[in-house]
Amino acid sequence: MLRRLHSPTYPSKWLDCDLVCIVSTFLHLNPSSIIIILCRLDSYDIFKDPVTESEVPGYHAIITRPMDFGTMRSKVVQGKYGKGSNAAAKFYNDFLLVFDNCHKFNGGGGEVVDEAMLILRAVPLTFAKACQEVMRSN
Secondary structure, three states: OOOEEOOOOOOHHHOOEEHHHHHHHHHHOOHHHHHHHHHHHOOOOOOOOOOOOOOOOOHHHHOOOOOOHHHHHHHHHOOOOOOHHHHHHHHHHHHHHHHHHHHHHOOOOOHHHHHHHHHHHHHHHHHHHHHHHHHHHO
16 A cells, blocks of 8 residues: 655645655655756746745744755755655655745745745656656666
């Protein structure tokens, strides 16, 4: 039986990625490659780097656990996610945190949330394609 990962904030149809697919992709692809794919989906670089207080005053008063794709990339390079399925789960949780923070700070609406939704809608297909590549290479 496959377990599904869902964010409590977003409709499950946008995040219905099979854990098996995510783990398989994470274990067979370089996790840095996954970050590159995610950054390409972020066409306006909204989630590329950490939000600074000078850019967005009051952000850190609302968001106590900030996350962005640049920080995720650093964690991959430094080996902070670890290895195996636990690493994949930590990686995916950070990915969801990026968008949960976006939704929380922006009150669930606006251009930034709309951009987040575009990225989230692309995730299942992106991971499915990566899984197909992994399966072809085995």
